[in-house]
Amino acid sequence: MKYDAVIFDLDGTLLNTLEDLADAVNAALKSHDMPTRSLDEVRQFVGNGIRKLIVRAVPEGTSQKLTEDVLAAFRRYYAAHCQDKTVPYEGIEELLVKLKKMGIKTAVVSNKADFAVKELMPVYFPGLIHVAMGENEEAGIKKKPSPEMVWRALELLACGRERALYVGDSDVDVQTAANAGIPCVSVTWGFRGEDFLRRHGAETIIDRPDQLLPLL
Numbered sequence: 001m002k003y004d005a006v007i008f009d010l011d012g013t014l015l016n017t018l019e020d021l022a023d024a025v026n027a028a029l030k031s032h033d034m035p036t037r038s039l040d041e042v043r044q045f046v047g048n049g050i051r052k053l054i055v056r057a058v059p060e061g062t063s064q065k066l067t068e069d070v071l072a073a074f075r076r077y078y079a080a081h082c083q084d085k086t087v088p089y090e091g092i093e094e095l096l097v098k099l100k101k102m103g104i105k106t107a108v109v110s111n112k113a114d115f116a117v118k119e120l121m122p123v124y125f126p127g128l129i130h131v132a133m134g135e136n137e138e139a140g141i142k143k144k145p146s147p148e149m150v151w152r153a154l155e156l157l158a159c160g161r162e163r164a165l166y167v168g169d170s171d172v173d174v175q176t177a178a179n180a181g182i183p184c185v186s187v188t189w190g191f192r193g194e195d196f197l198r199r200h201g202a203e204t205i206i207d208r209p210d211q212l213l214p215l216l
Contacts, residue, residue: 009168012190
């Protein structure tokens, strides 16, 4: 095997979280008498963390104070409803089981809020993810596309960059892997399509989780 560890993005890569995210966005917007957003709009807004998600979702010209209030409402709603409609993508659990049997270490590095990542991992992938990290810049680690979260995950996995592979569904993931100095595999089943991924630098693209195995 060429790799000892695989680092996964979460939303759009391992879990289909889009409907729960959209429901939380719209609940927060409605609580402040703002127009709601469509599922496709929310799909385009995700990827850079929940603060950026809310900045994109509120009407243009919304004050910083009001945006922070909407963000707080989003956090409250999503904390209570992050498992309502979220499901693993088909074939993901089987892939993670095979990686474990192969002795390959796994990590999740996500711009999703750290509290949500920590809550979702044991529910959907118990015993299958060695390290799980969400966005927590207050702890001093910059979010993606900074490489810092990836490097921290590799440190916890005791794996060098030359033996690690990154898997994600977005342009942020392509950039993160490049910044971290590790190869990237982009997936088409998530929040971005193949044409978009190629336009943003993706070179290795897979359409099903089992297609990752021959690349290892």
